[in-house]
Amino acid sequence: MKDWMNDLPEELQANETLNQYNTAEEAFTGFIETKSALGNSIRIPGENAGDEDRAAFNTKLMDKVPSLMLRPDNDDAEFWTSFGTPEDGSGYDVPEGVTLPDGSEVTLREMMHEAKLSKRQAADFLKAMGTRGEAVTAEQAQAVEGAEKALRNEWGSAYDARMKMVEKVEAEFFADGMTPQAMYKLGKAMMSGESEFSFQPEGSSGTTPADARAQIAEIDANKAYWDKSHPQQASLVKKRLELLPLAYPGMKTEVESLRP
Numbered sequence: 200m201k202d203w204m205n206d207l208p209e210e211l212q213a214n215e216t217l218n219q220y221n222t223a224e225e226a227f228t229g230f231i232e233t234k235s236a237l238g239n240s241i242r243i244p245g246e247n248a249g250d251e252d253r254a255a256f257n258t259k260l261m262d263k264v265p266s267l268m269l270r271p272d273n274d275d276a277e278f279w280t281s282f283g284t285p286e287d288g289s290g291y292d293v294p295e296g297v298t299l300p301d302g303s304e305v306t307l308r309e310m311m312h313e314a315k316l317s318k319r320q321a322a323d324f325l326k327a328m329g330t331r332g333e334a335v336t337a338e339q340a341q342a343v344e345g346a347e348k349a350l351r352n353e354w355g356s357a358y359d360a361r362m363k364m365v366e367k368v369e370a371e372f373f374a375d376g377m378t379p380q381a382m383y384k385l386g387k388a389m390m391s392g393e394s395e396f397s398f399q400p401e402g403s404s405g406t407t408p409a410d411a412r413a414q415i416a417e418i419d420a421n422k423a424y425w426d427k428s429h430p431q432q433a434s435l436v437k438k439r440l441e442l443l444p445l446a447y448p449g450m451k452t453e454v455e456s457l458r459p
Contacts, residue, residue: 204218
């Protein structure tokens with residue numbers, strides 16, 4: 200027990216809180232500070248508190264800490280309006296320069312409103328979607344260009360004729376997509392032997408580089424091609440020269456240097 204507590208009643212002399220102070224002045228100062236702190240404190244409502252007490256607590260707490268906000272009630276229209284969510288999907292603006300996919304605008308507006316997006320959030324979302332859409336379109340165009348180039352190299356001079364056949368097949372059989380019915384119709388036409396789409400000998404739609412190189416190899420293996428006295432040599436030489444630009448598209452050759 201501290202000396203300054205000698206004149207206090209016995210029950211106070213045994214108080215652990217008072218024994219923390221070395222002088223009466225320190226004890227009075229501590230009492231004042233505690234009283235002041237209690238005056239600024241906010242009591243948390245207990246489990247039996249009513250709605251009015253809870254609402255009063257929320258108001259008092261947010262007065263002390265203005266940056267706090269209530270957890271939103273999904274059905275509280277007033278809150279979502281203050282948040283920036285429009286009354287319905289028509290309240291969203293499509294940012295300038297953003298082009299939405301055909302037929303998607305109404306659905307997108309409904310989805311954004313259902314997600315309770317604010318106008319700013321919706322604008323950011325549409326901008327991001329537009330940027331990604333442009334990138335995907337560019338990637339697809341590049342892929343198509345690369346595929347066409349590869350196919351032209353593979354088919355060579357037969358490209359145009361074969362593409363016309365592809366277009367005719369698409370128009371005749373796949374106007375409504377690659378359905379089982381369309382596949383059956385095509386198969387039946389190919390097997391009938393009476394349709395223009397029936398199986399035809401290779402080469403009927405042009406000579407591919409691979410075909411041309413195979414024919415050149417056959418000519419090179421023919422002894423008549425190398426025998427100037429052979430009656431077939433001239434026709435074999437002519438045929439080989441005709442096959443060279445088909446076998447190697449874009450290659451320039453000197454005719455005389457290619458003769459045996």
